[in-house]
Amino acid sequence: MDKLYEPPAWATAYPDLPIAEWSDRLELGIALIDEQHKRFFDLAASLNVGTDEIRVMKTLVTLSDYIRTHLREEEALMVAASYPRLAEHSHQHAQFRQMLGNLLSRARTMSLGEIADEVRFLINGWFYQHILTEDFAYAPYLMPDVNRRG
Ligand SMILES: [Fe+2]
Ligand SMILES: [Fe+2]
Numbered sequence: 001m002d003k004l005y006e007p008p009a010w011a012t013a014y015p016d017l018p019i020a021e022w023s024d025r026l027e028l029g030i031a032l033i034d035e036q037h038k039r040f041f042d043l044a045a046s047l048n049v050g051t052d053e054i055r056v057m058k059t060l061v062t063l064s065d066y067i068r069t070h071l072r073e074e075e076a077l078m079v080a081a082s083y084p085r086l087a088e089h090s091h092q093h094a095q096f097r098q099m100l101g102n103l104l105s106r107a108r109t110m111s112l113g114e115i116a117d118e119v120r121f122l123i124n125g126w127f128y129q130h131i132l133t134e135d136f137a138y139a140p141y142l143m144p145d146v147n148r149r150g
Helices: 009-013 031-046 053-080 086-109 112-142 144-149
Strands: none
Touching (some): 031 053, 031 112, 053 112
């Protein structure tokens, strides 16, 4: 019998994390950011199609690079807007970078199904939640004009 997949320790820290697909409710109204967020979900979803190992590894690396760029750009925007909760937000990003790095370092020893499961946890679970809470919290600071009109 195959050894059962054991999720990494950090995954068990979020036992009740909801898993969801991309939807309009994730849109902050900041086009650049919304496009980047949506692309993560598209890339994550593409991992569920087919079983080509090389393609999965390539997608995983693309996803990881893309996310790292996004986190960096988001942090730069928050700095420029003097967002008061920058430290807390950046801390969550650091946590996410660590989880991603952890997955990448183990991916070659994992089955494609395990990789897809973990990406689902990271993107459709953790990241989904992060957008709804942390990203939505900074949005008004990046859109002072929109805010003033409200
Ligand atoms: Fe963020
Ligand atoms: Fe974000």
